[in-house]
Amino acid sequence: MKYRSVPCDASVLSPSKTGVLLVNLGTPDAPDTPSLRRYLAEFLSDPRVIELPRLLWKIILHGIVLRTRPAKSARAYQSVWTDDGSPLLAISKQQQHAIKNALGADVPVALGMRYGNPSVSHALRELQQQKIDRLIVLPLYPQYSGPTTGSVFDAVTEELRTWRYVPEIHFIQNYMMEPRYISALSNSIQEHIQTYGLPQKLLFSYHGMPQRYADAGDPYYQLCVRTTQLIEAQLGLDEGICMTTFQSRFGKEEWLKPYTDITLEHLPAQGFKHIAIVSPAFSADCLETLEELAVENRDLFMESGGEQYHYIAALNDRADHMEALVHLLKIYLR
Structure with missing residues (x-):
């Protein structure tokens, strides 16, 4: 197996550099049937989301669900789509910006979607390029569940197992008690x-x-x-x-x-x-x-x-919401 890496230099002997990965569920690239078919195929193929025998579910998914549901879902997405694209992605970017400003320039903050773009792998590789040696993962799900938070853990570790140098990891499981x-x-x-x-x-x-x-x-x-x-x-x-x-x-x-x-x-x-x-x-x-x-x-x-x-409305990028998440992240920063 070929492992992903960045050139090693004296930075590994410097004080540790922590990166933050924010993850939310995800969104199709556009509110149309082909985009929804790709998005739903990825989402509904996750064994954390659908716990059925793989062969049986693959037949149902490709034989029935992906033939009927994408068009209906596309119409629903069209009703909420904005000039900035998907509301979830646009708001998540606003949250990323607010958290990054609060944490300062020394703490890179990347945003990944569990399904769709930008992917968790893409976001992690952004952080890898900045030579982090500590990683805080914050799934933006206040309450833990296997199909959400557990699935984010799967995606993060799937990417990290391809890295030559694996950073120290702090995975925030839930924050509903914060x-x-x-x-x-x-x-x-x-x-x-x-x-x-x-x-x-x-x-x-x-x-x-x-x-x-x-x-x-x-x-x-x-x-x-x-x-x-x-x-x-x-x-x-x-x-x-x-x-x-x-x-x-x-x-x-x-x-x-x-x-x-x-x-x-x-x-x-x-x-x-x-x-x-x-x-x-x-x-x-x-x-x-x-x-x-x-x-x-x-x-x-x-x-x-x-x-x-x-x-x-959801908390979105309200100041008190962002302060809560920043406080949570600072517990693991050093």
Whole structure:
């Protein structure tokens, strides 16, 4: 095997140089069917995401899913695409810029997407060219799960195992317990309440996951519930106001419950006509928040008899969010 390297010089004897790798889920290159087919093929081929026998899933993926889903997904992406491209990538770049400015010129900060571009490998090779000997990996998923954070670990180690000189690594597994992160989320919700009033129900909608993954030991469900509890306590809200739900399920098997869309469909009949919804699992707004939560689920709620529906934006590059992530990174800097 040929290992990737950069020329060795006296810098290896100098004080250590730390690089930061930020990773988010990813995005297609364009909101069209061919781009979505490539993106979904990479995403849905990850065994962390789809835990089915490989041959069986390959037949389903290429025989059914990639023949039907890309066109539908392309239409959804077209509804949220901006002049700067994918919202997720544009916001992630803003976060990268803010973190880099806060950490200073001596700490290179690279951005990689787990699926699509810029890839994790591309971002790591940027850092390699700057001759880092320490690496901090921050997956931008507050709550750990195998299909997200675990998959980032796989991608990082897959690239690093091809390097001749492997840096010291600090992999941040999750940060949902970080007080500054909880404060940033609480601040965003409190600001919303000050503007629109206290909703009858405040839904904390997290990205879904098959129930069998949790049954097999993935801690994601417990981490999501704990996140809701921490924010609820910080805001001093009545326990009956807050609900933890799960969105974006795929396929016919059972996923984590309660489901966000089913919950929204039933709430008006139970007398809850004014709701607000926030998605703490997403560090940046993306298709699942801007289209699914802000539009699709709003329509579902209003058509079911709701009267007020508000989506509270992801933390994105809010100053308090960036301060929370910078504080987290500085723990591992030296």
